[in-house]
Amino acid sequence: DIQMTQSPSSLSASVGDRVTITCQASQDISNYLNWYQQKPGKAPKLLIYDASNLETGVPSRFSGSGSGTDFTFTISSLQPEDIATYYCQQYDNPFTFGQGTRLEIK
Amino acid sequence: QVQLVESGGGLVKPGGSLRLSCAASGFTFSDYYMSWIRQAPGKGLEWVSYISSSGSTIYYADSVKGRFTISRDNAKNSLYLQMNSLRAEDTAVYYCARDRFRVLWWGQGTLVTVSS
Numbered sequence: 001d002i003q004m005t006q007s008p009s010s011l012s013a014s015v016g017d018r019v020t021i022t023c024q025a026s027q028d029i030s031n032y033l034n035w036y037q038q039k040p041g042k043a044p045k046l047l048i049y050d051a052s053n054l055e056t057g058v059p060s061r062f063s064g065s066g067s068g069t070d071f072t073f074t075i076s077s078l079q080p081e082d083i084a085t086y087y088c089q090q091y092d093n094p095f096t097f098g099q100g101t102r103l104e105i106k
Numbered sequence: 107q108v109q110l111v112e113s114g115g116g117l118v119k120p121g122g123s124l125r126l127s128c129a130a131s132g133f134t135f136s137d138y139y140m141s142w143i144r145q146a147p148g149k150g151l152e153w154v155s156y157i158s159s160s161g162s163t164i165y166y167a168d169s170v171k172g173r174f175t176i177s178r179d180n181a182k183n184s185l186y187l188q189m190n191s192l193r194a195e196d197t198a199v200y201y202c203a204r205d206r207f208r209v210l211w212w213g214q215g216t217l218v219t220v221s222s
Contacts, residue, residue: 001168034208036151043201043212044151055210087151091207094165095153 002026006088006098012106019075021101023088028068032092035064035073037084108132108211110202115216122192128185128202136180139206142187144198156206192220
């Protein structure tokens with residue numbers, strides 16, 4: 001199976017900061033990568049699909065980029081409601097998630 | 107709107123069995139792949155299994171292969187996960203999810219606890 005290495009595992013930032021999370025695949029997955037946000041006690045929410053496409057209704061401060069093995073997820077200006085754990089997920093072969101990044105407010 | 111409601115979770119002893127169900131509504135169930143995804147307490151997400159719309163294509167994670175069986179009843183708009191030979195490491199919230207490549211719709215999850 002393809003391994004997804006997500007970093008950092010935790011991150012503390014201030015409101016208004018630009019936040020970046022990376023995800024590296026163990027082999028080329030083209031753009032078969034999604035990003036999810038999960039708040040405590042809730043199911044994950046899809047934010048970005050196919051590496052860079054913003055899901056309908058998701059604020060434009062969220063973005064994704066990359067292809068092949070290296071991917072980046074960015075929040076351009078951190079808001080208090082963005083406190084959550086973020087996961088990347090590849091769907092090339094078959095489906096695996098990164099280990100998650102816990103985002104906290106500084 | 108799309109709704110996925112899981113049931114069947116609970117406390118079971120190691121080696122025991124449990125059957126999870128997912129009742130789907132708000133979409134044409136028979137048109138979609140369906141998945142089970144789990145999350146151990148305080149841990150990350152693991153794709154457990156998926157099944158094609160007709161039931162002809164099935165995937166299992168290595169961690170559950172040979173112990174878990176996914177199935178569906180399109181007439182009842184329902185998805186199932188039969189879990190046998192349960193282990194402590196199967197303790198998790200199990201989510202029913204629509205689709206396979208990317209999941210837009212999730213159930214609320216049902217907790218399975220494997221403990222003596």
